[in-house]
Amino acid sequence: YINSLSVSLSALESEGLRHHLLADDSTIWCTQTNISNIGVIIQKGLDVIVVWCKKYKMFVNYSKNEGILFTNLSTDHAVELQISLGGEVIEMKKKVRLLGLMLDTALTMGDHVKKLVKICHFRQSQLSAISGYGWGGNNRDVLSAYHAFVHTQLIHNSSAFFPFLSATNMGALERLQNTGARLITGLPKATNRDALLLEANLHPLNVYYKSQCANAAEKGKRMPIGDPLQISASGKVPPSRLIKTAASYHHTAQGILEEMSFREGRVNAIGNEIGGNVLGKKDIRNRDPVLIYSSTPPWLCENAAKVKFVTSLVTPCSHSDNVEVWKKATEDSIAVHGVKDIEIFTDGSVVNKCGAGAANIYVKNIRGRDIIHKAIAPAGPLCSSFKAEIVGIQCGLDKLISTEAIIKENKSIIICTDSQALLKKLQMGPITQTIKPCSDIWCSTLYLMDRYHIPNITFQWVKGHVGVDRNEEADKACDKALEVYTREIRGSSQKKSSILLQGIKAEVKSHLVQKYKSKLDMTKHRYLVCGDKFSDLQLSATYSRTDEVLCNQLRVDRCTLMGAYGFMVNKRQSPLCRWCKNVDETVVHVFSDCQSPSIIQLRLELNVQDVTVLHKSPLLGLKFCRDAINII
Numbered sequence: 001y002i003n004s005l006s007v008s009l010s011a012l013e014s015e016g017l018r019h020h021l022l023a024d025d026s027t028i029w030c031t032q033t034n035i036s037n038i039g040v041i042i043q044k045g046l047d048v049i050v051v052w053c054k055k056y057k058m059f060v061n062y063s064k065n066e067g068i069l070f071t072n073l074s075t076d077h078a079v080e081l082q083i084s085l086g087g088e089v090i091e092m093k094k095k096v097r098l099l100g101l102m103l104d105t106a107l108t109m110g111d112h113v114k115k116l117v118k119i120c121h122f123r124q125s126q127l128s129a130i131s132g133y134g135w136g137g138n139n140r141d142v143l144s145a146y147h148a149f150v151h152t153q154l155i156h157n158s159s160a161f162f163p164f165l166s167a168t169n170m171g172a173l174e175r176l177q178n179t180g181a182r183l184i185t186g187l188p189k190a191t192n193r194d195a196l197l198l199e200a201n202l203h204p205l206n207v208y209y210k211s212q213c214a215n216a217a218e219k220g221k222r223m224p225i226g227d228p229l230q231i232s233a234s235g236k237v238p239p240s241r242l243i244k245t246a247a248s249y250h251h252t253a254q255g256i257l258e259e260m261s262f263r264e265g266r267v268n269a270i271g272n273e274i275g276g277n278v279l280g281k282k283d284i285r286n287r288d289p290v291l292i293y294s295s296t297p298p299w300l301c302e303n304a305a306k307v308k309f310v311t312s313l314v315t316p317c318s319h320s321d322n323v324e325v326w327k328k329a330t331e332d333s334i335a336v337h338g339v340k341d342i343e344i345f346t347d348g349s350v351v352n353k354c355g356a357g358a359a360n361i362y363v364k365n366i367r368g369r370d371i372i373h374k375a376i377a378p379a380g381p382l383c384s385s386f387k388a389e390i391v392g393i394q395c396g397l398d399k400l401i402s403t404e405a406i407i408k409e410n411k412s413i414i415i416c417t418d419s420q421a422l423l424k425k426l427q428m429g430p431i432t433q434t435i436k437p438c439s440d441i442w443c444s445t446l447y448l449m450d451r452y453h454i455p456n457i458t459f460q461w462v463k464g465h466v467g468v469d470r471n472e473e474a475d476k477a478c479d480k481a482l483e484v485y486t487r488e489i490r491g492s493s494q495k496k497s498s499i500l501l502q503g504i505k506a507e508v509k510s511h512l513v514q515k516y517k518s519k520l521d522m523t524k525h526r527y528l529v530c531g532d533k534f535s536d537l538q539l540s541a542t543y544s545r546t547d548e549v550l551c552n553q554l555r556v557d558r559c560t561l562m563g564a565y566g567f568m569v570n571k572r573q574s575p576l577c578r579w580c581k582n583v584d585e586t587v588v589h590v591f592s593d594c595q596s597p598s599i600i601q602l603r604l605e606l607n608v609q610d611v612t613v614l615h616k617s618p619l620l621g622l623k624f625c626r627d628a629i630n631i632i
Helices: 003-010 035-055 074-078 110-127 139-155 158-164 167-185 193-199 205-222 228-234 249-259 323-335 385-402 420-426 436-452 469-487 489-496 501-518 525-530 545-555 587-593 597-606 618-631
Strands: 017-022 025-030 095-098 101-104 307-310 342-351 354-364 370-380 413-417 457-461
Touching: 003 017, 003 035, 017 035, 025 035, 101 110, 110 139, 110 167, 139 167, 139 205, 158 205, 158 249, 167 193, 167 205, 193 525, 193 545, 205 228, 205 249, 205 501, 249 501, 307 420, 307 436, 323 457, 342 370, 342 385, 342 469, 354 385, 354 469, 370 385, 370 469, 370 489, 385 413, 385 420, 385 436, 385 469, 385 501, 420 436, 420 457, 436 457, 525 545, 525 587, 545 618, 587 618, 597 618
Parallel strands: 307 457, 342 413, 413 457
Antiparallel strands: 017 025, 095 101, 342 354, 354 370
């Protein structure tokens, strides 16, 4: 019944009143150049709320109502806004809390940053109790705790507050992340920020925040028409003279998509598409909608329990097993279901981010022979292997439904795919699907069962590229389909296929990360060791905490045992190399260039080529370091 309040408030939209509802929180606002007019319009909205509450016998907690005036002019606060709710005057405040976000009158977000700093400082002090330089959890465990405990706080609502942050406030948040990175890695404060984040497997906050802005804008464009997020994300951009100096998340997202040469389809105040010339741009306007509820109603899901998903093989196999072992286990897994009337083998393929799906349908005739029906479909641009596999299954189901020559009444069906992730997603059930193509697969499956009285449908995962004949045929059909669509002029078929939100998210993050890495000074110490890659936390988790921290320190040349840092913190009296005594000591010099006979001999004995051993084989690098120290 809460929707009726939204309908009542919508009647005032022509006067400039806007509203948002979330559960039991209601927010109304108005943008005007005349403050007195704002008070009149807001009061009308409050009166509508009072009438609605009386109609539905709802009690309003008047003490929880707050008001705030957003303005850049301090003189505007001298004007008193007399607004009331149910006879109780609403107090105008300098800052208010809205869904976890602290808003101030000038939208500087300073109060919100102070709140984040206070919360994150407390949580990081708790994290420091689980790990130290020589004890406690490894990098991977502390990183997981940091993501769950601190990082989520820094990212929450970031698309709303990031565009308004000043350099000072942004710096305060970056220092919080740097502190967390030092807790993860055990590195000292003197460590270069970029090297510190790479060791901790973190990106700069700027990357996370811009990704959130772009993701929020893209998600809004995919919401149902009429949804407030869809209206905000797809509506016309107001002229700059009517908005605050700082850009909103729409402008941030628009800037990122323009950098990536994407045609997003957003228009300005006079109705012209933003972005100028569209030639050479990737068209992303064919967006796959976001489902806020399942496209399959629960009352049509009675046959869902008859759909079986098998995401493993009857005989467990490991990566060390050869192809023949995998092939036999896969064939046995298909055979265990018995002889099926209809078998569908599907596959998806992606080349240069454009994909295609294919399906081969094997139907047994009255003589027991298999008749093959083939289907292909484009998976669209910015395609992932996941999307291509979805298209493969969907085109197979569409072909099965539309081909009248295939007798489907009371037939048993098995569908085989080599995408384990897709089957696990579908296994969650029809009413939990948030990706429309996955929901469409469920709709087609349930339609088949209802329309043709099919007793059961089995989805079986098969290992790809192990020599299973029908899976290999589906793979070849998929490759041929991709060749067909690639040869098309202007890729007309690919443009007809919608783009998943996940595809845009992956592209945006990849672009921002590559843009950040392109600005790194690759002559610095850490990049000579590992390049711009993250450290391998899965490997280092098998080391002791002492070895893990020592390896981190050596890679960034902030180790007191070896390198320049010992002289910087007065652990050594001379900066010269303690072995050759010719040049300043650095970790790179000792591992790669030192001409001391003892170091050269040690390199030969341990087969250490250069300093990259600290990234490729960390334990060997640690042994070299300790043996070199013992030589002195």
